[in-house]
Amino acid sequence: MAAEFVLEHSPEEHLARCLDRIEREDGRINAFIELNPRATEEVREAPHGKLRGMVVGVKSNINVRGLRATCASRTLENYVSPYDAVVVERLRREGAVVVGMTNMDEFACGSSGETSFFGPTRNPVAEDRIPGGSSSGSAAAVAAGFADAALGSDTGGSIRNPASHCGVVGVKPTYGLVPRHGLIDLAMSLDQIGPITRDVRTAALLLEVIAGRSREASMLNADPEPYSRRLTPDLSGVRVGFAREFEELTAPEILGVVKRSLRRLEAQGAEVVEVELPSLEKALPTYYLIVFVEFFSATRRYDGRRYGHRIEEVCGAEVLRRILLGSYISQKEYAGRYYRRALQFRSLIRRELLEALEKVDVLAGPTTPKLPHRLGEELSPLEMYAYDLLTVPANLAGIPAGVVPAGRAGGIPVGLQVHAKPLQEQLMLNVMLAAEGRE
Amino acid sequence: MKVRIGFEIHEQLATRTKLFCTSPADYRDAEPNTNVCEICLGMPGAKPMGVNAEAVEGAVAIALMLNCEIVQEPVYILRKHYDYPDLPSGYQRTSMPIGRNGELAGVGIWEVHLEEDPGKYDPVTGKVDYNRSGVPLVEIVTAPDITSPEEARAFMRELVKVLQYSRRVRREGGTMRVDVNVSIEDGARVEIKNINSIRGLYRALKFEITRQKNLRRRGKAVRRETRAYIEEQMITRSMRTKETAEDYRYIPDPDLPPLRITPELVERIRRELPEAPHQKLARFVEQYRISRDDAWAITSEPEMADAFEQVCTQVEPARAAAFFRHIIKKTLNYHNLSFAESGIHVEDIVQVLRAISEGRLSQQAGELVMRRVVEGERAAEVLREMSRVDEQSLVSAVEQAIHQNPGAVEDYRMGKQEAINYLVGQVMRITKGRADAARALELLRERLS
Numbered sequence: 055m056a057a058e059f060v061l062e063h064s065p066e067e068h069l070a071r072c073l074d075r076i077e078r079e080d081g082r083i084n085a086f087i088e089l090n091p092r093a094t095e096e097v098r099e100a101p102h103g104k105l106r107g108m109v110v111g112v113k114s115n116i117n118v119r120g121l122r123a124t125c126a127s128r129t130l131e132n133y134v135s136p137y138d139a140v141v142v143e144r145l146r147r148e149g150a151v152v153v154g155m156t157n158m159d160e161f162a163c164g165s166s167g168e169t170s171f172f173g174p175t176r177n178p179v180a181e182d183r184i185p186g187g188s189s190s191g192s193a194a195a196v197a198a199g200f201a202d203a204a205l206g207s208d209t210g211g212s213i214r215n216p217a218s219h220c221g222v223v224g225v226k227p228t229y230g231l232v233p234r235h236g237l238i239d240l241a242m243s244l245d246q247i248g249p250i251t252r253d254v255r256t257a258a259l260l261l262e263v264i265a266g267r268s269r270e271a272s273m274l275n276a277d278p279e280p281y282s283r284r285l286t287p288d289l290s291g292v293r294v295g296f297a298r299e300f301e302e303l304t305a306p307e308i309l310g311v312v313k314r315s316l317r318r319l320e321a322q323g324a325e326v327v328e329v330e331l332p333s334l335e336k337a338l339p340t341y342y343l344i345v346f347v348e349f350f351s352a353t354r355r356y357d358g359r360r361y362g363h364r365i366e367e368v369c370g371a372e373v374l375r376r377i378l379l380g381s382y383i384s385q386k387e388y389a390g391r392y393y394r395r396a397l398q399f400r401s402l403i404r405r406e407l408l409e410a411l412e413k414v415d416v417l418a419g420p421t422t423p424k425l426p427h428r429l430g431e432e433l434s435p436l437e438m439y440a441y442d443l444l445t446v447p448a449n450l451a452g453i454p455a456g457v458v459p460a461g462r463a464g465g466i467p468v469g470l471q472v473h474a475k476p477l478q479e480q481l482m483l484n485v486m487l488a489a490e491g492r493e
Numbered sequence: 494m495k496v497r498i499g500f501e502i503h504e505q506l507a508t509r510t511k512l513f514c515t516s517p518a519d520y521r522d523a524e525p526n527t528n529v530c531e532i533c534l535g536m537p538g539a540k541p542m543g544v545n546a547e548a549v550e551g552a553v554a555i556a557l558m559l560n561c562e563i564v565q566e567p568v569y570i571l572r573k574h575y576d577y578p579d580l581p582s583g584y585q586r587t588s589m590p591i592g593r594n595g596e597l598a599g600v601g602i603w604e605v606h607l608e609e610d611p612g613k614y615d616p617v618t619g620k621v622d623y624n625r626s627g628v629p630l631v632e633i634v635t636a637p638d639i640t641s642p643e644e645a646r647a648f649m650r651e652l653v654k655v656l657q658y659s660r661r662v663r664r665e666g667g668t669m670r671v672d673v674n675v676s677i678e679d680g681a682r683v684e685i686k687n688i689n690s691i692r693g694l695y696r697a698l699k700f701e702i703t704r705q706k707n708l709r710r711r712g713k714a715v716r717r718e719t720r721a722y723i724e725e726q727m728i729t730r731s732m733r734t735k736e737t738a739e740d741y742r743y744i745p746d747p748d749l750p751p752l753r754i755t756p757e758l759v760e761r762i763r764r765e766l767p768e769a770p771h772q773k774l775a776r777f778v779e780q781y782r783i784s785r786d787d788a789w790a791i792t793s794e795p796e797m798a799d800a801f802e803q804v805c806t807q808v809e810p811a812r813a814a815a816f817f818r819h820i821i822k823k824t825l826n827y828h829n830l831s832f833a834e835s836g837i838h839v840e841d842i843v844q845v846l847r848a849i850s851e852g853r854l855s856q857q858a859g860e861l862v863m864r865r866v867v868e869g870e871r872a873a874e875v876l877r878e879m880s881r882v883d884e885q886s887l888v889s890a891v892e893q894a895i896h897q898n899p900g901a902v903e904d905y906r907m908g909k910q911e912a913i914n915y916l917v918g919q920v921m922r923i924t925k926g927r928a929d930a931a932r933a934l935e936l937l938r939e940r941l942s
Contacts, residue, residue, distance in 0.1 A: 115538075116538070117536075117537070117538045123537060123538065125537075130537065133537060135538075136531065136536065137531050137536070139538060233540075234538075234540055235538070235539065235540040236538045236539075236540075237538050238537045238538040239538070241747070242746075242747035242748050243747035269542045269543075270540040270541065270542055270748075271513075271540070271541050271542055271543040271544070271748060271749045271750060272540065272747075272748050272749065272750060347744060348744075348747055350742075351572055351574065351583075351584060351742075351744060353583075354574055354576070354582060354583020354584055355535050355537070355581060355582045355583045357576060357583060359578060360581070361537075381742070384742040384744060385740055385742065386740050386741075386742070389742070389743070389744075393744065
């Protein structure tokens with residue numbers, strides 16, 4: 055199997071077609087905040103690597119030299135990146151071209167794509183619906199055919215949630231497998247960069263390019279495998295766990311799609327077994343307490359001296375809520391009660407997931423508990439946070455999780471989520487390939 | 494009234510690179526904001542590299558020299574949040590203790606840990622220079638075991654010496670910062686910040702103790718507060734009280750896994766540990782048979798002690814010791830320089846001592862030579878110049894040469910130019926080589942024309 059990206063046209067022609075589509079349709083979808091004015095030039099000079107000619111959108115919280123990494127916030131509206139994130143360097147080295155910076159929830163604080171200072175993004179597959187978030191523009195750009203792939207970031211589901219809603223593939227790698235240097239923080243102990251693509255094969259290819267050692271402190275000492283070359287849909291002997299708790303927490307129309315997908319895995323030789331994750335419901339409050347504290351810390355640099363605006367003065371309601379809560383609970387007198395407790399629960403949840411993954415090879419289930427709401431519909435913060443119920447455990451445990459389109463419910467895409475043990479991206483991708491049902 | 498004084502001492506470690514990135518840590522001759530990268534500038538998205546191993550080893554070595562136990566558990570790096578223009582990320586990274594329960598000169602050492610230096614903010618121009626941002630610091634926290642400004646001064650001198658001996662801190666000077674805690678008779682603890690010299694420390698303590706005693710004499714309570722030392726006025730001034738004290742919201746830095754200092758590393762550093770000042774002093778007394786006072790003076794600086802040992806390979810130690818203690822120390826004090834900064838080479842000292850022992854130079858003249866060495870000359874040149882015969886003796890030597898060599902004089906007068914070189918040679922012989930040859934030639938030409 056070819057371990058490189060294949061184009062029907064010349065790279066220049068291919069880029070021109072993407073740009074043409076963006077020009078015609080992105081006024082409506084709003085997937086991009088900014089396009090790369092040098093893209094045409096860059097595609098001509100691109101090295102002949104295994105991604106040559108691949109058109110990539112980059113989430114606006116990842117530094118691309120010369121483009122604005124706004125985080126979709128007024129806070130950084132004038133911040134032009136002086137450096138490339140490590141993942142962007144690696145993409146360029148293999149011949150990919152950054153077409154532009156994608157829209158997102160402000161500072162990745164959101165699960166709907168609606169909190170952007172640059173306006174909400176539409177779901178290209180179901181245009182009256184939200185695309186999900188926070189990597190809303192990245193998923194929408196790939197779903198709409200504006201780009202071959204996009205980079206997103208995933209702190210508690212920000213790659214997998216919009217991938218599920220938009221009917222594309224999204225991968226959150228093992229924590230520490232992909233360098234974060236250049237990714238603007240939401241919660242440092244949870245954030246990972248990952249690919250969003252239209253098929254599992256391209257996701258595998260992109261992942262093997264961006265993953266692997268770098269000099270930053272929080273990396274694992276792990277090299278990527280040649281995932282794309284080793285991909286196989288043969289699941290003989292693979293045990294797939296399905297947690298009973300998934301059933302209780304998920305809307306029936308989503309469960310129906312997911313169960314059909316599990317049967318496809320069985321057809322490929324997998325054995326589906328039931329497992330238990332009794333602490334699953336504790337994951338959400340644990341996750342948000344950690345996010346608030348780490349996000350508060352991460353935003354202290356936006357003090358108005360270097361980047362033009364003091365964040366608290368210009369940010370949206372959700373960002374402000376998180377900063378204030380983070381500041382409140384990390385006070386000396388409360389630090390033990392909230393943040394330390396959250397870290398203890400985090401260990402518990404990690405242990406429980408890893409124990410479940412001792413009994414099976416992967417866990418498969420739904421990505422979100424409900425279908426995406428209509429654009430403009432008002433949700434309370436807690437209703438919004440509830441979207442993340444099934445995606446945050448992977449971040450808390452640091453394990454890989456990927457989403458692959460499983461079918462539709464009432465015309466709206468539903469993704470199957472696959473979790474694996476740390477650094478078992480290959481097996482996870484194989485299961486995703488089998489679920490994808492392409493040959 | 495019983496006074497209790499404790500210190501928090503910060504000193505820059507002499508590493509090649511900064512604590513969390515590879516920007517150069519020595520920024521002294523660099524233009525503002527040139528020794529920086531996205532990491533030490535705290536740019537959005539930048540992530541720290543691992544903690545600089547050289548800095549960790551430096552902190553361990555210093556902790557060992559202060560007789561600390563090295564911490565076995567994982568050492569977390571914390572974020573200390575506060576808002577100041579010199580702090581590019583809005584937090585300073587500071588480690589949990591690396592060493593604990595040490596002791597120096599009877600004063601307890603509570604802990605030794607690592608920190609990153611912030612940038613440098615100039616409140617007048619409003620400009621920040623981030624060259625210093627991320628430079629590794631070692632922080633030493635003492636127990637409040639000191640009871641007077643005099644003791645404080647003596648302890649700090651000893652500590653500075655130990656730090657210099659560790660060879661792990663910057664030797665350029667002016668980088669040490671001290672925070673002092675002072676309390677009287679179990680009264681509230683007052684912290685004084687912004688002290689950067691031993692003299693400043695002494696003056697700040699004198700002022701602060703008098704202030705607190707006066708308050709108590711008038712029946713007033715001392716407030717728990719943080720005060721700043723104002724160097725120009727030699728006073729302390731209130732910065733903030735307990736009620737307005739900052740909450741730093743410490744959290745373990747999620748970007749940095751905790752440090753693990755292995756017993757193997759500690760053992761290696763312990764084996765390679767330089768001699769401590771008191772050890773060197775004892776050895777000098779024993780090995781070179783010199784007095785304790787001489788040894789104390791010579792070991793006041795590690796570079797001077799090194800030079801002494803090298804000089805002793807060529808000169809008798811007792812004479813070398815006297816010269817170091819009386820002449821060299823005096824010269825350095827006069828110029829207010831450390832030996833390391835003075836530019837004195839071992840060779841300079843050896844030559845002066847030889848000239849003195851051979852009777853070519855008096856003790857006083859030796860001091861003059863050392864003064865000129867410190868001002869930038871080399872002893873060899875100075876000695877050559879000083880030993881030249883004066884003009885009068887040169888003239889008589891020239892006349893003697895003419896008188897004793899009529900043949901050569903005749904040859905020269907007949908037009909044989911080389912003959913004059915022979916006469917110069919004779920002048921040099923008569924003066925035992927101490928004549929200025931050029932001047933001798935000039936005088937010969939005058940006399941023979």
